Structure formats: C-alpha cells, structure tokens
Amino acid sequence: xxxxxxxVSQLVNGLQSGSIYALVALGYSMxxxxxxxxxxxxxxxxxxxxxxxxxxxxxxxxxPVVSILIAILTSTLLGVVIEKVxxxxxxxxxxxxxxxxxxxxxxxxxxxxxxxxxxGAKDMSSAMTAVTGGPSISFGGTTLSFPxxxxxxxxxxxxxxxxxxxxxxxLGKAMRAVSEDMGAAQLMGISVNAxxxxxxxxxxxxAGIGAILYLCAYPQANPxxxxxxxxxxxxxxxxxxxxxxxxxxxxxxxxxxxEALVSAVGLSVWKDGVVFAILxxxxxxxxxxxxxxxITEKV
Amino acid sequence: MNQNQKRIPMPARYAINAALVVLAFVALNLITGALSSxxxxxxxxxxxxxxxxxxxxxxxGYLGQLPLGHAGxxxxxxxxxxxxxxxxxxxxxxxxxxGANAAAAHLQYNFYVVLALLLAGLVAAIFGIIIGVxxxxxxxxxxxxxxxxxxxxxxxxxxxxxxxxxxxxxxxASGLKRIPKAATVSNVFICVVITCLVIHMVMKSRHGRxxxxxxxxxxxxxxxxIHTTYYKVMAFTLSAFFAGVAGALYATYVGILxxxxxxxxxSIEILVMVVLGxxxxxxxxxxxxxxxxxxxxxxxxxxxxxxxxxxxxxxxVMIFKPSGxxxxxxxxxxxxxxxxxxxxxxxxxxxxxxx
Amino acid sequence: xxxxxxxxxxxxxxxKILPERDKAYTPVMEAIGLSIEFGGLPAVDxxxxxxGRTEICGLIGPNGAGKTTVFNLLTKVYQPTRxxxxxxxxxxxGMSTIQVNRAGxxxxxxxxxxxxxxxxxxxxxxGMHNHTHYNMxxxxxxxxxxxxxxxxAREKALELxxxxxxxxxxxxxxxxxxxxxxxxxxxxxxxxxxxKLLLLDEPAAGMNPSETTxxxxxxxxxxxxxxxxxxxxEHDMSLVMGICEGIAVLNYGKIIAKGTPEEIRRNPxxxxxxxxxxxxxxxxxxGQ
Numbered sequence: 047x048x049x050x051x052x053x054v055s056q057l058v059n060g061l062q063s064g065s066i067y068a069l070v071a072l073g074y075s076m077x078x079x080x081x082x083x084x085x086x087x088x089x090x091x092x093x094x095x096x097x098x099x100x101x102x103x104x105x106x107x108x109x110p111v112v113s114i115l116i117a118i119l120t121s122t123l124l125g126v127v128i129e130k131v132x133x134x135x136x137x138x139x140x141x142x143x144x145x146x147x148x149x150x151x152x153x154x155x156x157x158x159x160x161x162x163x164x165x166g167a168k169d170m171s172s173a174m175t176a177v178t179g180g181p182s183i184s185f186g187g188t189t190l191s192f193p194x195x196x197x198x199x200x201x202x203x204x205x206x207x208x209x210x211x212x213x214x215x216x217l218g219k220a221m222r223a224v225s226e227d228m229g230a231a232q233l234m235g236i237s238v239n240a241x242x243x244x245x246x247x248x249x250x251x252x253a254g255i256g257a258i259l260y261l262c263a264y265p266q267a268n269p270x271x272x273x274x275x276x277x278x279x280x281x282x283x284x285x286x287x288x289x290x291x292x293x294x295x296x297x298x299x300x301x302x303x304x305e306a307l308v309s310a311v312g313l314s315v316w317k318d319g320v321v322f323a324i325l326x327x328x329x330x331x332x333x334x335x336x337x338x339x340x341i342t343e344k345v
Numbered sequence: 346m347n348q349n350q351k352r353i354p355m356p357a358r359y360a361i362n363a364a365l366v367v368l369a370f371v372a373l374n375l376i377t378g379a380l381s382s383x384x385x386x387x388x389x390x391x392x393x394x395x396x397x398x399x400x401x402x403x404x405x406g407y408l409g410q411l412p413l414g415h416a417g418x419x420x421x422x423x424x425x426x427x428x429x430x431x432x433x434x435x436x437x438x439x440x441x442x443x444g445a446n447a448a449a450a451h452l453q454y455n456f457y458v459v460l461a462l463l464l465a466g467l468v469a470a471i472f473g474i475i476i477g478v479x480x481x482x483x484x485x486x487x488x489x490x491x492x493x494x495x496x497x498x499x500x501x502x503x504x505x506x507x508x509x510x511x512x513x514x515x516x517x518a519s520g521l522k523r524i525p526k527a528a529t530v531s532n533v534f535i536c537v538v539i540t541c542l543v544i545h546m547v548m549k550s551r552h553g554r555x556x557x558x559x560x561x562x563x564x565x566x567x568x569x570x571i572h573t574t575y576y577k578v579m580a581f582t583l584s585a586f587f588a589g590v591a592g593a594l595y596a597t598y599v600g601i602l603x604x605x606x607x608x609x610x611x612s613i614e615i616l617v618m619v620v621l622g623x624x625x626x627x628x629x630x631x632x633x634x635x636x637x638x639x640x641x642x643x644x645x646x647x648x649x650x651x652x653x654x655x656x657x658x659x660x661x662v663m664i665f666k667p668s669g670x671x672x673x674x675x676x677x678x679x680x681x682x683x684x685x686x687x688x689x690x691x692x693x694x695x696x697x698x699x700x
Numbered sequence: 701x702x703x704x705x706x707x708x709x710x711x712x713x714x715x716k717i718l719p720e721r722d723k724a725y726t727p728v729m730e731a732i733g734l735s736i737e738f739g740g741l742p743a744v745d746x747x748x749x750x751x752g753r754t755e756i757c758g759l760i761g762p763n764g765a766g767k768t769t770v771f772n773l774l775t776k777v778y779q780p781t782r783x784x785x786x787x788x789x790x791x792x793x794g795m796s797t798i799q800v801n802r803a804g805x806x807x808x809x810x811x812x813x814x815x816x817x818x819x820x821x822x823x824x825x826x827g828m829h830n831h832t833h834y835n836m837x838x839x840x841x842x843x844x845x846x847x848x849x850x851x852x853a854r855e856k857a858l859e860l861x862x863x864x865x866x867x868x869x870x871x872x873x874x875x876x877x878x879x880x881x882x883x884x885x886x887x888x889x890x891x892x893x894x895x896k897l898l899l900l901d902e903p904a905a906g907m908n909p910s911e912t913t914x915x916x917x918x919x920x921x922x923x924x925x926x927x928x929x930x931x932x933x934e935h936d937m938s939l940v941m942g943i944c945e946g947i948a949v950l951n952y953g954k955i956i957a958k959g960t961p962e963e964i965r966r967n968p969x970x971x972x973x974x975x976x977x978x979x980x981x982x983x984x985x986x987g988q
Contacts, residue, residue: 153656319501550839561815570801
C-alpha cells in the first residue's frame with residue numbers, strides 16, 4: 047500500500063468514527079443548549095439502542111430495517127422517559143443536583159443492563175452483515191467500504207435534517223426560544239415541557255442512529271459500550287462549543303480524525319489520552335469550546 | 346443565641362473528643378483481635394473509603410466544585426507508595442533472620458510505611474496543584490469535564506508509561522504486584538482520624554471560611570478581598586493530598602494496583618458517598634462511606650445489585666433531598682453534651698461556664 | 701496592623717466630622733474619563749468624579765443609566781475601556797477585584813449576595829479575612845496565635861454587628877434573616893473588610909420608611925465613626941437628599957449634573973432627564 051492510500055484510508059476511518067461522534071455529540075449539545083445539563087446518560091442511550099437492535103435481529107429474527115427502526119424508537123422513548131422521570135422534577139434544583147442525577151441515570155442503565163444481560167458482549171456480526179454487506183468502492187488502490195460510506199452519508203443526512211428542523215420549523219423555533227430564555231418562551235405561549243421533551247426525543251433518536259452506525263463498525267453490544275463512546279462524543283461536544291450544533295459536528299470530526307491519526311502513527315494505546323489532552327488544551331485556550339458562546343454572570 | 350446557656354470551654358471540648366478517639370481506638374483494637382480476617386478487611390476498606398469521601402467532600406461540599414477525577418489522585422498516591430515501598434529494603438516481619446532485633450525491624454518497617462503515606466499524599470498534592478491551577482479557571486460543568494479528562498489521562502498514562510520509559514515502572518495493565526501489605530486496622534484508623542482532624546481544623550479557620558465563601562458566592566467572596574483562585578487551588582490540593590494517602594493505604598491493603606481500578610467509575614463511586622451523606626457534611630461522608638462500603642460486603646448476595654441500587658438511591662436522593670441525607674449538618678459531641686447540660690440542670694458540671 | 705483604629709462604641713464621645721475637613725487631604729477616589737463599552741455600545745461614558753475622604757456621595761439616575769456599572773468599574777468587576785481610577789491617589793490600572801478591595805474599596809450588591817448558608821458572624825468574619833493574621837500551620841495545630849486572632853476577630857465582628865443591633869443574631873443563618881436585615885448584614889460585611897470607600901448599591905431597597913430612616917442615621921454614624929467615604933446608589937430620593945453631601949446624576953452612561961442636593965433638586969436638566977421622565981413613566985403606568 048502506498049503512503050497516499052494509507053493516509054486516505056485513515057482519513058476515511060477518521061471520518062467514519064468522527065461522524066458517529068458528531069451524531070452523538072449533537073444529542074449532548076442540544077440537551078445542554080436547552081436545559082444546561084450535561085446529560086451523562088446520553089452515551090448509555092446508545093448502548094440501549096444497540097441492545098434493542100440485538101434483541102430484534104438475533105433473538106426475534108426480525109427484518110433488519112424493522113430492527114433498526116425499533117432500535118431508534120427505543121432510544122428515542124428512553125430519552126424522553128429519562129427526561130420526564132429523572133430531570134423534570136429537578137428543573138428548578140441547583141445545576142449540580144441535575145448533573146449528579148444524570149450520572150446516576152447513566153450508572154443505573156449500565157449496571158441494570160449488566161444485571162439483566164450479563165457483562166459479556168452480545169455478538170451480532172452475522173446479523174449485521176445484512177446491513178453492512180453492500181458494495182464497496184475502489185479508487186487509486188484504496189477501498190471505501192460500504193459501512194464507511196453508509197455511516198458518512200447517514201450522518202450527513204441526519205445533520206442536514208436536524209439543521210433544517212432547528213432553523214426552519216416551528217418546533218425548531220420553539221427550541222431556540224426555550225434555550226434562549228425559558229421563562230420568556232413560556233410567556234410567549236410556548237410549552238416548555240413539550241419542547242424540552244421534543245429536544246430529548248430528537249437527541250436520543252440521533253443517539254439511536256449512532257448506535258446502529260456504531261454496530262456497523264463494531265457489531266457487538268455490551269453494557270459499557272456507551273460509556274467510552276459517550277465520553278468521547280461528549281468531549282467532541284465540549285470541544286466544538288457545547289450548545290452549538292455546528293460546533294458538535296466540528297468537534298466530532300476533530301476527535302475522529304485525531305484518533306485515526308494517532309492510530310496511524312502506531313500509538314493507538316494513547317488514543318484515549320490524546321482525546322482528553324485535546325479537550326484540556328481547548329478548554330484552557332477557549333473555555334467555552336471552538337464555537338461556544340461566552341456567558342458571564344451579571345453582577 | 347440564649348445568653349444563659351452553658352457552654353463547654355474549648356480545652357474541655359478537645360479533651361472530650363480526644364478521649365472519644367482513644368476509646369474508639371482501643372475498642373477497635375479489641376474487636377479486631379476477635380474478628381476474622383474477612384471482617385478486618387472490610388474495616389480497612391471502610392476506613393480507606395472514609396478518607397476518600399471526606400477528602401472529596403472538601404472540593405465538592407466545602408468548595409462547591411464538582412471534580413470527577415478523584416480516583417486519579419488516589420491512583421497517583423497508590424502508585425507512588427507502591428513503587429516507593431517496593432524499592433525500599435522492607436524487613437520481612439514474619440520471617441526475621443536469626444538474632445535480628447524485632448523491635449528495630451518493626452520500627453524500620455513502620456518508618457517506611459509512614460514515609461510512603463506522606464510521599465503518596467505529597468505526590469498527589471503536587472498533581473492536585475498541576476491539575477488544579479488550569480482546571481479551576483473553569484467553572485461548574487467545565488470543571489467537571491476537565492477533571493474527568495485529567496483523571497482519564499492519569500489512567501491511560503499509568504497503563505502505557507512503561508512503553509515510553511523502556512523499563513518496568515507501573516507494570517501497565519498487568520499491574521504493580523507484591524506491594525508490602527502494610528495496612529492494618531490501627532494504621533488505617535489513625536489515618537482516618539488525622540484526615541478528619543486536619544480537615545476539620547482547616548475548615549474552622551479563616552482559610553476554611555474563605556473556602557466556604559467561594560461555594561456560597563464567588564463574586565461576593567472576591568469583593569471581600571478573598572483570593573479565590575488561591576483558595577480554590579488550596580482546597581483542591583488538600584483534597585488531592587488525602588486522596589493520595591487513601592490510595593497509598595489501598596495499595597498496601599490489596600498489594601496489587603491496576604490502572605483500570607481507578608477509572609471514571611471509581612470517581613463516581615466516591616462522589617456517590619459524598620452526595621448521599623450530604624455535600625458539606627463530614628459526618629455525612631463518614632456515615633455514607635461506612636454504610637455503602639460495609640453493606641454490600643456483609644450481604645454478599647446483594648453484591649450483584651450493589652451498583653444498581655447505588656444509582657437508584659443516588660437519583661432518588663437528588664430528586665427528594667438534593668442536599669443529601671445529612672445536609673450540611675455536622676455533628677459535634679460538645680454541642681450534644683451542652684444540650685444535655687442545659688436540659689438537665691446546669692449545676693452538675695463544674696466546668697460549665699456562662700458566656 | 702491597626703485595621704480598626706476607631707471603634708464604633710467611641711461614637712458618642714467623638715465630635716462629628718464634617719466634609720469640609722476633606723479639603724486638607726487628597727480625595728479618596730478619583731475617576732478620570734472612565735468609560736466602558738459593551739459590544740461597541742458605551743455603558744458608561746467619560747465619567748469624572750471625585751469623592752472626598754469622608755464624603756457621602758450619591759449616584760442617582762433612571763434605571764439602566766449605568767449606575768451599577770460604575771460600581772462594577774470601581775470594584776474592577778469590569779475593566780474600563782478608557783480612563784482611570786485612583787484610590788487614595790493610587791492608580792488601580794490592572795488591579796483585580798481582590799486587589800481593589802485590599803486597596804480600600806468595599807461594596808454591597810443590588811441583588812443581595814450574602815453567604816446564605818453560613819452564620820451571620822461567619823459572613824462578617826469572611827469580610828475580615830485579610831485582617832485576621834495566622835497561617836495554615838498555626839490553625840491546623842491550633843497554636844495560641846490562632847486562638848488569640850480568632851477571639852479578637854470574633855469580638856470585632858460582634859462589635860461591627862452591633863452597629864445595626866444584630867449581635868444577638870450572630871449565630872443565625874444569614875439566608876434566614878429578613879430582607880432588610882440581609883441588606884444591613886451586607887453593609888457590615890463590607891465594613892469588615894476595612895474600606896476607605898464604601899459603595900452601597902441600593903441599600904434601602906425593600907425597606908419600609910422607618911427602616912430607611914434608621915438606615916440613614918446609621919450611614920451617617922458609620923461615616924463619622926470610621927472616617928470613611930460612602931458612595932451610594934439609591935432610588936429613594938428622601939434618603940439621597942437627606943444624607944448625601946454631593947450627588948452625581950447619571951443618564952445614558954453620562955454624568956449630566958453634579959452638585960449639592962439643593963443644586964440637584966433645582967437643576968432643570970435633572971428634572972427633565974430624570975425626575976420629569978420618571979413622573980411621566982409613572983403617569984403612563986397609571987393610565988394603563
């Protein structure tokens with residue numbers, strides 16, 4: 047393999063994992079934008095989505111498309127349920143309490159699934175071939191695998207739909223209004239509860255899509271799969287400027303690319319360290335991330 | 346405040362508390378002799394977790410920040426102590442050579458252990474400063490994230506540093522093995538007492554008040570001329586120091602260290618103890634660390650459910666009593682005695698004075 | 701350090717200090733061409749003011765005129781875009797809030813910022829932080845120096861609290877105090893930092909008329925006892941006109957008038973820009 051094709055294939059890897067990070071990061075960012083909560087449980091919504099896909103495909107032998115839809119739906123519902131049960135009662139509580147609750151929910155999902163399904167990974171490589179078994183493209187000695195293409199295309203499509211949703215629709219306008227000023231939005235007749243739930247639903251649906259795309263690359267589900275993936279997506283969201291949708295996308299791709307580059311030079315064991323190092327450097331240089339807005343306390 | 350209430354003067358308060366500590370120490374030693382090694386192990390683990398919770402409480406409860414990398418400091422302390430003790434010529438107390446002076450050997454052994462504990466605390470404190478200075482420029486969520494990042498980096502470095510150094514230092518994923526098992530119930534107990542005492546003394550002083558003022562209102566604290574950055578780093582470093590000591594105790598308790606023990610999950614476990622007990626209450630931290638450590642160990646069948654229950658309890662406490670079970674309440678033996686004295690006639694106690 | 705040469709209880713035995721005495725000294729605060737912009741919009745523009753060593757100075761103006769911004773500039777919560785502030789003749793350029801406080805500027809806040817979960821006396825003791833001298837080791841080992849310094853600080857704090865008769869509430873939680881008492885405690889806390897210039901941001905807000913009268917007397921008393929300058933923002937005109945020796949009127953970030961209460965009362969610019977407009981607003985509100 048030529049140097050060029052090595053670089054290209056690493057770039058493709060970076061794009062593939064980067065777009066998954068970006069999708070998940072969007073969920074973190076949207077939720078933060080609207081209720082200023084770092085939703086620690088977001089990564090675990092991916093895990094639940096992956097388990098749902100595994101149940102449908104391996105246990106119930108459902109059609110892949112049906113399974114995927116059920117998995118995304120499960121994630122979406124879970125996100126809304128978590129918001130209603132755990133976060134809504136705390137809307138006026140100190141931010142710290144809300145953050146700790148989110149950590150608690152994350153813990154509960156991980157350990158609950160471990161209790162129910164065991165700590166071992168659920169293999170679904172044979173089931174996933176129905177999704178990933180598509181044609182791959184070759185050019186200049188490099189092959190662009192079907193899962194990679196699928197992941198990149200689906201992510202870009204999802205982000206386009208999301209941008210349209212937030213910028214052009216009435217619901218999107220409500221979301222922006224609530225994130226700007228919850229009280230004022232309520233006075234304008236916007237249902238804050240519905241808008242927040244909707245935001246969670248959209249963010250969780252993206253996590254569900256992220257789960258399927260993740261399974262395309264690594265076809266197995268385990269209780270802690272969401273924690274590292276979530277953590278890195280979360281880093282991506284913070285990196286890009288939490289609360290900012292384009293920021294989350296940029297952050298996701300930066301993290302994906304950085305990981306691919308570190309692996310390319312043969313230092314893959316340092317991958318996680320590098321991701322967090324980037325986070326620390328960015329936070330210190332620009333504490334609100336690349337596209338984040340500065341919020342100062344009024345005296 | 347009622348002017349006619351009787352107060353116990355300061356020296357008497359200290360004497361009462363000192364007597365209680367000595368009493369507890371003697372009682373603990375008596376109990377340990379009668380207990381199986383299984384229960385003494387639990388006792389030690391309880392002690393270690395108390396130190397972790399009480400020290401995290403300094404940063405979380407008193408300073409009002411949310412660091413998510415406490416396990417990182419514990420790891421640093423543990424590895425510092427482990428590597429140090431392995432390098433030192435520790436006498437083998439079980440098999441002393443013929444004619445060796447047993448007392449001198451014990452003294453030498455304990456000297457190294459004390460040195461290891463101090464070293465662990467110091468190394469962790471240095472990491473506390475290195476991490477605290479940049480991290481504490483950030484607030485709230487961002488501080489939580491950046492400390493989480495630092496904690497993870499510490500773990501990744503401990504896992505992979507050997508390949509960079511070219512020799513065995515932390516022994517990576519296979520773990521730092523055969524650390525002398527020096528932890529005993531009594532030295533864990535002494536460490537718990539020292540930790541609580543030092544933190545208490547600091548908190549009941551101008552330095553402690555400065556730390557509390559940052560939690561209460563940072564802008565007002567600055568307007569009172571309090572150097573907030575300095576005190577934030579100070580509280581953070583204090584917190585890291587004792588986490589390091591706890592790490593050293595842990596190292597000498599299990600005898601083997603693996604980087605993945607000190608992941609994000611461990612930090613959260615400690616946080617749960619603090620939050621549950623009530624952020625800002627030392628007694629709360631002590632009680633919840635005790636209960637959360639001892640309960641799953643005693644009820645073994647419960648172990649599978651432990652983490653699930655932890656998380657449910659955490660969520661429920663946040664929803665129904667966000668300030669934790671004890672709130673910021675702190676127990677004072679003297680205050681309790683004063684209550685009794687004032688209720689049941691004041692003439693009994695000679696040292697009671699009017700204030 | 702003799703942080704508190706004069707004590708409050710000396711008050712009655714002292715003769716009243718008049719602002720005229722200030723003429724012999726340099727002013728305690730001079731703001732020269734002070735300006736700040738937020739996103740290109742001037743919030744305070746070319747603010748010039750001199751406050752005498754024992755002067756009580758009022759800063760008035762309609763809502764949004766930039767009064768609190770001036771306080772934020774003086775305490776370096778914001779750094780000015782242009783202009784400078786001299787405290788006691790010293791340029792405060794580059795100083796932080798903390799350094800300015802140590803240089804002698806203390807303040808209260810419009811939206812009360814007490815240490816709510818701490819006791820009343822702890823609030824005052826925190827104010828005295830830089831006047832309580834012992835290090836970490838001393839306190840951790842509980843050396844005699846610690847006890848001595850703590851005892852002295854506690855006594856001083858109780859004495860400061862006695863200005864407003866709050867010494868009996870020393871152990872109460874600050875957040876549990878009624879609104880007026882919280883405002884008074886903030887003043888005590890600010891005083892505890894040993895200021896030369898005390899900035900009070902709407903000290904009478906939320907107080908009833910009798911409380912306001914009492915507050916006026918106490919502000920006077922504080923000035924006379926501690927020989928400090930006091931600058932206050934207030935909407936209660938009876939208070940401002942009653943105790944201030946000098947008044948500056950701010951509108952749209954600019955000083956539109958300066959003078960004695962009598963001059964301000966008669967100044968047509970002030971009446972038009974401030975009082976007149978305010979009355980107009982009031983009528984509008986009533987008309988709806």
